[in-house]
Each structure stands twice: as structure tokens, then as C-alpha cells.
Amino acid sequence: MSTPMSVFDIAGRAMSAQIVRLNTVASNMANAGTVSGSEATAYRALKPVFQQVSDAPGVSTVKVTQVVQSNTQPTKRHDPDNPLADKDGNVWDAGVDSAAELVDMIETQRQYQNNVQVMQTAKQLTLDTLRIEK
């Protein structure tokens, strides 16, 4: 533990990771209503993969290693009037679970908030420490 990450590194990088997650939620929600002409091209929800980053035992932050497509299957819908419909008259709705995305968004918000709080506390304590002889 010679030069551990500071609390600011830890909370800051965690906040960045949560922002990536919020971005994926935003694109998933934005694409929730999209329609596609085939199952392969239909939109599937994007999910970030979080991984722990550590340079000393017990002190670690988090990073997003990759953003993967979820396994949520696009739903087939019979809609022959749709200009995108295939020869059988089917279209595919985006594989996005709006309720799950909303829950994800709330969780992201809470965790971002927690990290802001951590940073605020750390800042205050650091300033108090600096002011000790005044």
C-alpha cells in the first residue's frame, strides 16, 4: 500500500463507469420503439460489463471493460402493412425491456449519487486536514 489510489480516483472512475451505464440505458430507451425487417438486424439492448480495477489489496475502483448486446430476444409481430415487413408480413420489435431499463436507470442514479457523496466527504476531510494549524 505504498501509493494507493486516492478516494478521488476511486469515486471519480466509478462515476465514469456509471455514466457509461447511463448512456447505454439512454440508447436502449431511445431504441425501445424501433422496428426492423429481420430478427438479425433488430436492436438488442446494450449492457456494460463492470470490472474491478485494483493496484493495492483492498483498494479498487471499477471500469467498463466492454459493452455487450443483451440476450433479450426481439419480438416478432405480424404487421403486413409495415413497409419494413418481410415476405411473411412480419416485423421485429427491438429487444428492450423498458421496465428493466428504468430500474437500471434508477440504480445507476443512486450509485452515482453515492460516489458523489463519498467524494464530497473526502474533499471536506482533506480540507479540514489542511487547515489543521490555522
Add this chain to the structure above:
Amino acid sequence: MGSDDALFGIHGTALQIRSQRMSMLASNIANAATPGFKARDIDFNKALDAATSQQAGSVDDAVESNVGYRVPVESSLNGNTVELPVEQTQFAENAVQYKTTLQFLQGRVDTVMQALKGDQ
């Protein structure tokens, strides 16, 4: 590291351990959504005992040998053992204790300053 500092007693060591514990609790909060992450914490009493009683060895060593894993109240499916209410409570408590230690140090500094300035 001298265990019994003539001026600050154990408070300097305590402040160092409090600061390292703050990093550790911040790590736990940062990794609240990381699958498989195991929350860790320092046993403050044992770490302080080790740091103040050891002849040789640094505060870092004393801390490192007293780091343990948090036992979750209820385990989660993805193997993550961070429980935000627990971590937030511990973080808040540790912050107050850091502040308290700082007050002790402040008291010592004030005393010395007063002695240096003389009675005015």
C-alpha cells in the same frame, strides 16, 4: 514509525488508518455493481494495536495484516458482497471518527502554538 509520538500520541497513526479505511470503504461503494466483487474492511482496533505496539514495521503493514472480507447479511446472486446501507453507514461513521481524530490533533497543535506565543 515511532509508535508513541511525543506530541501527537496515537492520533497520527489513527489518522493514517482512518484515511486508508476511507479508501477501502470508497472502493466498496464504487464496486457496488461489479459482479463477483468482495467487499473488504479494516479492523480498526486491531490495526491500531498492531501499529502502536510493533517495534518494526510501518502503519501500512499493520493495516494490511488486519484487512478482512465483509460477511454479507444476505448474499446476492452475482457474488457481489457489497451492501450499500452497510457501506454507507460505515463510511459515515469513519468520516466522523476521522474528524474526531483531527480535533485531537488540532488541540495539540493549538497547545503548542499557545506555548510558542507565550501569554499575551
